[in-house]
Amino acid sequence: MPRRRPPEPDAPLDRWILSWADFVTLLCAFFVMMYAISQVSEDKYRRMSEALSDVFSGPGVMRGVSPAVDGGGGILEGGESREQAPATLVGPADEGETRLLNDLRARMEADFSEEIAGGEVEVQGSDLWFSIELRSSLLFESGGAIPSIAADRVLSQIAAELRGLENPVHVEGFTDNEPISTDRYPSNWELSAARAAAVVRLLAMNGVSPRRMAAVGYGEFQPAYSNRTAEGRRLNRRIVIVVSRDEKVRRAVTSFGSEQVSNDAVSEMLTEQDSEPAPPALEQVETEDGILIRQARPED
Numbered sequence: 585m586p587r588r589r590p591p592e593p594d595a596p597l598d599r600w601i602l603s604w605a606d607f608v609t610l611l612c613a614f615f616v617m618m619y620a621i622s623q624v625s626e627d628k629y630r631r632m633s634e635a636l637s638d639v640f641s642g643p644g645v646m647r648g649v650s651p652a653v654d655g656g657g658g659i660l661e662g663g664e665s666r667e668q669a670p671a672t673l674v675g676p677a678d679e680g681e682t683r684l685l686n687d688l689r690a691r692m693e694a695d696f697s698e699e700i701a702g703g704e705v706e707v708q709g710s711d712l713w714f715s716i717e718l719r720s721s722l723l724f725e726s727g728g729a730i731p732s733i734a735a736d737r738v739l740s741q742i743a744a745e746l747r748g749l750e751n752p753v754h755v756e757g758f759t760d761n762e763p764i765s766t767d768r769y770p771s772n773w774e775l776s777a778a779r780a781a782a783v784v785r786l787l788a789m790n791g792v793s794p795r796r797m798a799a800v801g802y803g804e805f806q807p808a809y810s811n812r813t814a815e816g817r818r819l820n821r822r823i824v825i826v827v828s829r830d831e832k833v834r835r836a837v838t839s840f841g842s843e844q845v846s847n848d849a850v851s852e853m854l855t856e857q858d859s860e861p862a863p864p865a866l867e868q869v870e871t872e873d874g875i876l877i878r879q880a881r882p883e884d
Contacts, residue, residue, distance in 0.1 A: 605832060622798075681829045683750070685714045688827065691745055692716055699738075713828045716742065720779065720821035727764060729778035731786055739783060743790030752831050753787070754798040755780040756824040760817035761804040778800025783823055 689709040699705035699722070706717040723735035731739070746753060757780035759772040769775040778801035788794040809816035 641738045646841045682711050685709055689714050695741055712833045713826055715778045715824050718823045729782050731782050740790045744793050747791035752796050752828045754826050755783045757801045758822050759804050760820040763813045772803040773801055776803045
């Protein structure tokens with residue numbers, strides 16, 4: 585006769601109490617933590633809020649948007665000037681710079697009279713900047729950015745006129761809209777920038793201070809002529825060397841390109857910059873919590 589197994593004892597019915605106690609303890613700790621972080625010192629908050637308000641409510645660096653006016657006010661060349669046109673920036677104190685740019689233009693026109701007659705060089709100037717435009721075929725092989733032998737002659741002649749000046753110089757590179765895709769130049773951006781940089785490098789090698797030069801590549805996106813014809817594409821492949829009256833003019837011109845902005849537009853931008861109020865002086869203050877903030881320095 586088989587032996588009977590003794591019955592197993594019943595499991596304790598109060599085992600769930602341990603899990604419930606853990607859950608209640610965690611829930612209590614959670615609410616205690618939420619209560620603790622919700623307690624904000626109103627006095628500290630008020631002081632910090634006032635300090636930040638002093639910084640952001642003062643005269644800003646950028647002015648608000650002015651109401652719209654009828655008419656143009658365009659930046660690009662050909663746009664109409666605003667109704668309240670600013671006075672020209674070229675006053676008696678700037679006559680020397682104006683004469684310098686005009687003399688430079690006259691010398692360049694004399695030095696490159698043959699190239700100008702042949703359509704390879706174009707000289708332009710204003711009271712604020714002077715530019716000499718060179719066809720890329722005069723300086724580089726097709727699709728490349730290595731200067732040719734003719735480029736060394738032309739650029740050394742230009743450098744001879746520029747190295748005695750202190751004016752900022754920047755070189756702009758342009759291409760046509762024919763796509764290019766090589767290992768060295770994946771697009772016209774790289775090609776135009778490389779050509780501008782090569783011109784800057786040659787000017788520096790011929791004595792122009794590199795500290796006052798810059799290179800800008802605009803690719804195919806600022807055509808001066810129609811790309812629908814072979815002649816228009818040839819004219820769009822160009823290098824423009826720009827000599828500005830000062831650093832402010834150079835920044836304004838390079839923002840749009842020397843051939844896309846007018847003399848009056850640059851004068852207007854410079855006048856607006858000069859008329860903007862200076863930002864408030866700031867001082868560093870440490871709060872009671874050890875937080876460093878910057879607030880407007882009180883006026884004496």
